[in-house]
Amino acid sequence: MQSNNSKKWVYLLVLSLIWGTSFILIKKALLGLSAYQLGALRTLITGLFLFVVGYKKIKTIKKEHWKWVAISGVLGSFIPAFFFAIAETEIDSAVVSVLNSLVPLNTVLLGAAVFKIASSTRQVIGVIIGFIGTSILILEGADLNPNQNYLYAGFVIASTVMYAVNVNIIKRYLQEVKPLAIAVGNYVVIFIPALLVLIFTDFFNLNNFDIPVFNKAIGYVVILAFFGTALAKVLFNTLVQMSTPVFASSVTYIMPIVALAWGLLDGETFSWTQGVGTLIILIGVYLANRKTKKIRSV
Template structure:
């Protein structure tokens, strides 16, 4: 298979994996609380990564640990809980669409905090994307009056955390191996996640005997193994065999996959929401279009 064909295979596989993550969170919440789900997701992924590359921890320089810790907290730990809380009130498809704001927020934070210059096209892309976001939220609230759309704020906060993590990675950890960073991230957040899991009441007899627990743990196993551990390796490989621009296009395709899963699961998705989604993705495209 040619290199051009292989990169498309990686893109499709990644889009299916990441696009399915949001419905897995939704299914996991049937048997777990948001706190338990977030903690278990971190614990499971940490175990997978430690099996593969625990010995890489010793290669991290002391001066880099503060940045490894910060990217672990902002890029994984807090978003795991924020998305879980968000999907107790909003549809998984809406959460996935809002997740596509990460590239736009990366530009905003890069300009405001990290003093990275932005082009007029990038600014236009951000404005278009934010317009689509507002339309999505307003229409979603009217389409699903029984849902508390204030919970979209959890997803938006998480996307800003992802964006901050990306900027820190680019500025301070650019030369560190991706697997090393991931293992270091989870070395920092593994113990806090374990403590939170214990404090959540997960190990109480009534929680462990609940009939919905096993299916929920199975969904978390899939999410942690494929949606985080394996997906990170595949994405790094995709960047190596293609270009960053091509690799970032996973943002568009995974949204389509997530919306498909949501509709299949009975979520309501109106015409205006579809229009809002297209507007957001156009904003992302404008912000990252190659000159």
């Protein structure tokens, strides 16, 4: 028991390090690639890895589940891969990482409003607190970095909403499907669209491969796709199985700390007011994810 307890903390810390580093990898990759090239390439590399590991799982997906697997793939993987890259063309990676922490809050909000999943008063308060923190973070960031377009924060917030819809879809409609099968099925659906996007971005122009920064950026995307997407999915599913969804979701608290550290090391600015906004968001996330016995249906 003690061994398993120690192991889950190791998984949590490794996941936090991997996901917290993803944002700086996106930033570095954007030095040589466009946001659309990055999103498409990340999707393709992740898909190839998952196909190698779990292609046999595809046949376990029943016909009636494919619709939800497809929606899950588009909302949970395809569009966010582009939206996060687009956002980081204008906003610091550290701020993007903090905004990503809204996923648990939006999961609670959408679960109650759309999927009729019961929520507690504490969770509702957590959502409200979280959005107050988000407002502080964005407004202060826009004031601190007038050269950055903080309207692009909308791409991150939209992605967190899509992630939240995806989580609720999996919980409600794909409970019978194995996590690896869902992941592989997702990329079966979005692989060809990603390839088409990459083709139309002129990525395969041979002259591009003579540019050092272009090749270096591809290296960052390979690392991002393998560790930050494919491997992280497997690790997270394992963590949920060995602990609880509530414990696993606490990766949300540690991940921004890692991303902030990378951002500051890379010369990004982050004010005390933004720090307060970040703390408020994390308090909201904590309240929204805390277990309670008294629940009400919204």
